[in-house]
Amino acid sequence: MMRREITGFSNPTVKFLRSLREKKHRKAAGKFMAEGLRLLTDARESGHVPETLVMASGRDPHPLIDALEDAVSAAGGEIIETSPDILEKITGKSNPQAVAGVFDEFDTSLSAVDRTSAKIWLVAQELRDPGNLGTMLRTGDAVGAGGLILIDDCADPFSVEAVRASMGAIFTQTVARARWDEFLPWLRGGQGQLVAASLRDAVPYRGAPYSAPCFVLVGNESQGLPEAYEAACDLRVTMPMRGRADSLNAAVAGAVLAYEVLETLEA
Amino acid sequence: MMRREITGFSNPTVKFLRSLREKKHRKAAGKFMAEGLRLLTDARESGHVPETLVMASGRDPHPLIDALEDAVSAAGGEIIETSPDILEKITGKSNPQAVAGVFDEFDTSLSAVDRTSAKIWLVAQELRDPGNLGTMLRTGDAVGAGGLILIDDCADPFSVEAVRASMGAIFTQTVARARWDEFLPWLRGGQGQLVAASLRDAVPYRGAPYSAPCFVLVGNESQGLPEAYEAACDLRVTMPMRGRADSLNAAVAGAVLAYEVLETLEA
Numbered sequence: 001m002m003r004r005e006i007t008g009f010s011n012p013t014v015k016f017l018r019s020l021r022e023k024k025h026r027k028a029a030g031k032f033m034a035e036g037l038r039l040l041t042d043a044r045e046s047g048h049v050p051e052t053l054v055m056a057s058g059r060d061p062h063p064l065i066d067a068l069e070d071a072v073s074a075a076g077g078e079i080i081e082t083s084p085d086i087l088e089k090i091t092g093k094s095n096p097q098a099v100a101g102v103f104d105e106f107d108t109s110l111s112a113v114d115r116t117s118a119k120i121w122l123v124a125q126e127l128r129d130p131g132n133l134g135t136m137l138r139t140g141d142a143v144g145a146g147g148l149i150l151i152d153d154c155a156d157p158f159s160v161e162a163v164r165a166s167m168g169a170i171f172t173q174t175v176a177r178a179r180w181d182e183f184l185p186w187l188r189g190g191q192g193q194l195v196a197a198s199l200r201d202a203v204p205y206r207g208a209p210y211s212a213p214c215f216v217l218v219g220n221e222s223q224g225l226p227e228a229y230e231a232a233c234d235l236r237v238t239m240p241m242r243g244r245a246d247s248l249n250a251a252v253a254g255a256v257l258a259y260e261v262l263e264t265l266e267a
Numbered sequence: 268m269m270r271r272e273i274t275g276f277s278n279p280t281v282k283f284l285r286s287l288r289e290k291k292h293r294k295a296a297g298k299f300m301a302e303g304l305r306l307l308t309d310a311r312e313s314g315h316v317p318e319t320l321v322m323a324s325g326r327d328p329h330p331l332i333d334a335l336e337d338a339v340s341a342a343g344g345e346i347i348e349t350s351p352d353i354l355e356k357i358t359g360k361s362n363p364q365a366v367a368g369v370f371d372e373f374d375t376s377l378s379a380v381d382r383t384s385a386k387i388w389l390v391a392q393e394l395r396d397p398g399n400l401g402t403m404l405r406t407g408d409a410v411g412a413g414g415l416i417l418i419d420d421c422a423d424p425f426s427v428e429a430v431r432a433s434m435g436a437i438f439t440q441t442v443a444r445a446r447w448d449e450f451l452p453w454l455r456g457g458q459g460q461l462v463a464a465s466l467r468d469a470v471p472y473r474g475a476p477y478s479a480p481c482f483v484l485v486g487n488e489s490q491g492l493p494e495a496y497e498a499a500c501d502l503r504v505t506m507p508m509r510g511r512a513d514s515l516n517a518a519v520a521g522a523v524l525a526y527e528v529l530e531t532l533e534a
Contacts, residue, residue, distance in 0.1 A: 042511065130400060135516045144509025165516070172511050207528055240529060242411030244309065244439050249402045249432070252522040255515070259523050263473055263509060 002078040005057060009086060013228025017054060017090045017102065023156050026105065032158035034170070035091050035100045037064055042168030043101065044068060051076045054090060057081035059097060069100070087160070092160075105158050108177045110149070110186045118146030119212035119265050120210055123194075123252055125151040125180070125229060126220035133157055134165025135251040136218075140173045141166075143258045147174030150213070151183055184232060187215065195235045196225055197253045199246060202238035209235070210264045218254040269345040270323060278364040284321060284369065290423050293372065300438070302367045304331055307401045309435030311335060312367065316342045323356060324348035326364060329453035358418060360425075369523025372425050375444045375514050377416070377453045382456070385413030386479035386532050388523055389510055390461075392447070392496060393487035400424055401432025402487075404520040407440045408433075410525045414441030416482070418450055451499060454482065462528070463492055464500045465530045466513060468503035476502070477531045485521040 005014060019025035020033040031051075034040060041048065041064050049071045059065070059081075072079055086098040091098045107114070115121065122140045127133050133155045137148055148157070155162060157175045166173075178186070187194060195210065196217045217233065219225030224247065230236055239248065239256060248256070273280060286292035287300040298318075301307060307317065308331050316338045326332070326348075337344055358365045371380070382388065391406045392399050400422045404415055415424070422429060424442045433440075444517040445453070454461060462477065463484045484500065486492030491514065497503055506515065506523060515523070 031299030045383070046511065055484070060410070135519060137514065138516055141510030141512050142506070142508050142515050144507075167512055169513075170514065204379055239409070239526065240411075240533075241409050242529070243406050243436070244313065245405065245434055245436065247434075248409050248522070249405055252402060252406055252519055255519040256523055257525050259506065262509070266507075 002077065004080050006080055006082045006086065009089060011250045013080065014086055014090060016170040018196070020102065021092065021160055023159065025109060026156070026158055030105050031101055031102050032105055032163065033100055033160065035098060035160065037062065037099050039163070039168050040068055040099060040101050043103070043171045043195050044071050045172040046071055047222035049077065050103050050173045051077045051101065052080060052102040053077065054080045054082065054087065054101070055099040056084045056087045056096045065099065067107050074262050075119065106175060110176050110178050110182065112174055113147065113149065113176050115146070115190055115192055118144060119193050119214060120145040120258055121147060121149060121213060121215045122258060123151060123217040124154060124250065124254070125147045125217065125225055126223070127250060128221055130159045130161035131165045132221065132249070132251040134141045134162040135168035136254055137166035137173050139251065139255040139258060141169035144261045145170065145173065145175065148230065149183065150175065150177045151180050179211045180229060193235060195237060195257070196230050196233040197257050198230045198236035199238060200230055200236060202236040204241050205260050208237045210261045212265050214265065216254060216258050216261060218250045223249050270396045271345065271347050273347055273349045273353065276356060280347065281349070281353055281357060284388060288359065288427055289371065290426065293423070293425055297372050298369050299372055299430065300367055300369055300427065301430050301513055302427065303367060303491070304329065304366050305356055306435050306445055307335055307366060308369050310370070310438045311338050311479060313438040314421035315438045316344060316369060317370050318344045319347060319369040320344065320366065321347045321349065321350045321354065322366040323363045323366070330445045332366065363400060373442060375442050377443050377445050377449065379380065380414065380443050380459055382413070382417065382459055382480050385411060387412040387528055388414060388480060388482045389525060390416045390418060390482050390484040391421060391517065391521070392484065393490070394421045394517060395488055397422040397426045397428035398432045399488065399516070399518040401429040401520055404433035404440050406518065406522040406525060408436035410529045412440065414443065417442065417444045418447050418448065419424060447496060460502060461500045462524070463497050464498040464506065464524050465492065465497045465503035466505060467494070467497055469503040472504035472506050472527050475504045479532050481523050481528050483521060483528060483534065485517045490515050
């Protein structure tokens with residue numbers, strides 16, 4: 001087993017791990033970091049083993065840590081032990097029980113999407129909040145979606161915040177990124193119903209004629225969807241709005257709609 | 268009209284406004300800050316006028332700003348103009364178009380809750396994320412809920428993050444805070460069905476026998492609800508979980524459930 005102890009703050013590995021908190025460094029390295037024993041265990045159980053595992057030396061023993069270490073060893077990865085101070089510098093958290101792993105970013109081209117593998121796909125356009133993005137991945141896991149397709153300029157799905165909010169779904173859901181003018185021809189090149197939560201020319205979301213594979217599209221947090229994108233949808237549905245506002249949080253709207261689609265397709 | 272220009276960073280008013288970003292100072296003053304023209308306009312249209320309105324001097328004119336200024340004047344409030352630098356110090360944002368208002372915190376005792384005024388109430392236990400809290404307020408507005416009741420140690424509903432995520436619903440939804448052992452006797456002192464999203468001894472959420480006023484209870488982001496709290500509920504319901512995980516984001520779970528309750532009660 002490759003096992004190293006790192007004691008210096010200026011060690012290049014520490015600098016590298018810390019740099020993964022920034023998008024440009026993730027992009028340059030093609031790697032991302034996931035933190036927390038639960039998340040890393042979800043990853044392992046989904047067949048994703050970190051190439052590097054980082055934890056504090058002298059950490060309390062734990063059977064799930066042992067299982068992680070075994071998996072990393074078996075895959076030829078590296079285990080790094082360091083001081084609680086340095087660990088805090090890497091993870092940004094003052095938790096000496098913290099554990100973090102480095103993974104290769106996944107292929108996020110549309111060719112990674114096998115639309116026949118699931119009845120529901122979530123699609124988000126210009127979703128800017130990484131927490132919303134992670135929450136949508138988590139919802140996708142819950143409704144049995146195949147994954148999340150990110151349209152135009154979205155938050156980075158490999159950011160620490162998105163990975164954390166996904167509660168492990170980053171490892172089980174397919175994630176793809178595309179411009180709208182790539183996505184639409186791809187979608188129309190096969191089966192698929194595109195459904196938007198909309199206020200324009202929409203039917204009630206309850207009892208709408210959803211069909212699989214159903215692509216549930218939500219728009220940007222403040223602007224919603226561009227009109228032309230809504231017009232390109234096969235179905236526009238609206239949810240009751242009984243209050244002052246005319247919209248929901250994007251991740252909430254996607255979830256309420258996705259559960260309705262699930263209930264319809266499984267009925 | 269009370270109108271003041273403030274030019275110094277060390278001005279006590281600047282220090283006070285800036286201090287409202289911290290909970291202890293909000294609590295001491297009994298006041299909170301809301302930022303953004305849209306939010307302040309929502310507040311005004313809901314009958315909530317800030318006692319102090321802050322903006323940059325030389326700001327671009329805007330009819331909604333004029334309307335805000337008029338309302339603040341009419342209510343005997345104060346308008347403060349300052350430099351973009353000082354405004355940034357107050358709001359934490361480098362947007363010279365920013366506008367912020369100071370409001371009295373609302374009464375958050377259970378006596379503020381008129382349970383007969385709505386068919387749905389949202390209830391959250393130890394909700395720690397202010398973004399989730401604000402999102403639940405926003406969802407509550409959308410489903411026509413009366414408000415949000417916060418049980419035990421929750422995030423502060425008057426934090427900048429919660430107010431922002433509420434998208435103005437902080438001004439339209441009733442917010443109450445109580446310990447569980449205050450809440451339960453209060454609830455049982457009148458009509459009300461307590462419903463939890465649960466995995467224990469639960470019926471499917473779809474088609475469950477909801478009745479008004481329905482109190483939709485969600486638990487802490489990582490721990491869920493204590494077993495004793497679930498046991499005290501009139502109805503435990505479960506949502507389909509088709510993936511690896513056994514739970515949803517708390518605000519998402521509350522929204523999916525609240526929409527189901529709305530559809531049932533209005534059917």
